[in-house]
Amino acid sequence: MEKKISITDVARRANVSITTVSRVLNKVPTVNKEIAQRVDQVIAELKFRPNPTAQRLAKGTQNTAVGFVIPGYPGIFHSFYAVELMRGIGHGCETLRLDLIFHITDGRNPLRSNFAGGLIFADIIENLPQVETAVHENTPCLVINHIVKDLDVSYIAVDNVKGGFTATEYLINLGHKRIATVTGNMQTQAGIDRFEGFQKALKQHGIDCQPDFCFKGDYSRRSARQAAERFFSLEHPPTAVFAASDDMALEIISVAMENGIKVPEDISIIGFDDNPAGLFGPVALTTIKQPLFAMGEEAVKVIYDIMMDKQIGVVHKVLAPDLIVRESCSQPSS
Amino acid sequence: MEKKISITDVARRANVSITTVSRVLNKVPTVNKEIAQRVDQVIAELKFRPNPTAQRLAKGTQNTAVGFVIPGYPGIFHSFYAVELMRGIGHGCETLRLDLIFHITDGRNPLRSNFAGGLIFADIIENLPQVETAVHENTPCLVINHIVKDLDVSYIAVDNVKGGFTATEYLINLGHKRIATVTGNMQTQAGIDRFEGFQKALKQHGIDCQPDFCFKGDYSRRSARQAAERFFSLEHPPTAVFAASDDMALEIISVAMENGIKVPEDISIIGFDDNPAGLFGPVALTTIKQPLFAMGEEAVKVIYDIMMDKQIGVVHKVLAPDLIVRESCSQPSS
DNA sequence: CTGAAAGCGCTAACAA
């Protein structure tokens, strides 16, 4: 462990003042060529690196870095959801020339927001204490895709009610009347909201919401399988199903095929997420795409405004999801 | 744009010294309860945030952040290669309690390495000038998967020669004698090295390397198709093919199927990359897996040692790739 | 063209 060398060491060795060293560091043109060269040489010899912290302090540079906090569970980097968000945030930071600091954390550690001027939280479930701390420390914060009630914090989220509504209305407009749904985990906002959108669409088009057609799932393939088996064993089975996730939609398609039921001829299936996995398999999945990339990008803009005091108070934004039509839905045959 | 408030403002307003404010900021327990409370209140009123830069300078904190530089081309976050690397680096940073700063860049901008104590470059092709600058500024640097010749910089790479060798030898051990290859882009190190490994394996096992069996591809599916058509039209076609990428391997399988040639019964195909796409499709692809995650993790360790002066001079590491046996290879039938 | 000196905002002895 060598002792840190500073600008003073360089100055001494080159027989100049630290001011001059600072000048060559900053490429001030008014420095004598020879001296500059000598200084450069000493810098190289000593392998001197100016301390960026001190530079920033002296220059009074604003802290232009945003931290992106994501849960560190395995597979996070393979999650379509997280990666899309990252892309958007990465792009946003690039545009605004902000540094992007990743905080991959299990939510336990205090999260020293060392250099970050603002924090974006991707998943609040594990990180709620960290959000609270950050808010309490006056750190600009933004939560993605989670509508926070108990805390006065900004958020930007996708409109899951609208997503459920859009999916269901699409089915209705295709001519379906017997529409079922398998919901997401009803402990989660997304699960509740997507189901609400489903009901709303039915109601608005004067279609009854049969209890038989509403299966409370939990996003798991297992629950989707149970739902599908229930639906298919009904005397009057549905002609269309809205699944609250692509994963579940895919599982329903599997069950259908196992039972010789054709998609979309015999039954239409629509998912939610626009997971690339929906592209493979026997039929490309029609689904609802969350504007993940846009959300990430927007998140950066918002946090930037907050950091720069252009924005006072918290901001709440809700983005609309898009319908992606592929092959798994058609008009009812009967 | 409000004037920045500093610890002095807080001190004045709370009628205490800045030291006391500093103490409550750092939660030093020896502060009078009432005073602490008063200070806290003022902090809240003024929405004061301590300047992290000044804190770091005063505390003399080491710069424990590593920058990860990746090209900003679209789709980078969906590239299996890049994402695996990120995962490894993310994990490494977490383990070493380092901050991770992403620099998503097109290679044009100067890359102000603001807070990073060290830099890891994921793809040197677009970023070479940045690497040069960084090296010149004595910034600890590490290049991933590119063996740099003209620059005295550390790198950590995968052994592509060994990868090609392993793939080919596996085919040989299965009993194949008529082995073809479609190479990657021979302008790239990976392309050259994998081909070299192929030749080396053949030679070592006393098998002639027929020119007919060596097709110079470029990683594209198009080139793989041409290669496959050539191979299949030969009087004595090969019984096995080593493709320098999974993409190409998959295309060869497609061509084979179009021609009624069965994989692996009639012909064995081995790829390179362990791309998840190889899992789908009619036969799961046998392939060579690059230790991407491990490489990222290792990269962090190495840059850390360099940053901490535990490591003097540059370090060059080469990791061995692994054979992943799945379904696309078998013993030759004839 | 160069250097002395005064900070940048905060922490950390050292006194009081």
Add this chain to the structure above:
DNA sequence: TTGTTAGCGCTTTCAG
């Protein structure tokens, strides 16, 4: 328990 006084390593007037 609180305040005074030096710095942290660098930039930046302002003289020379």
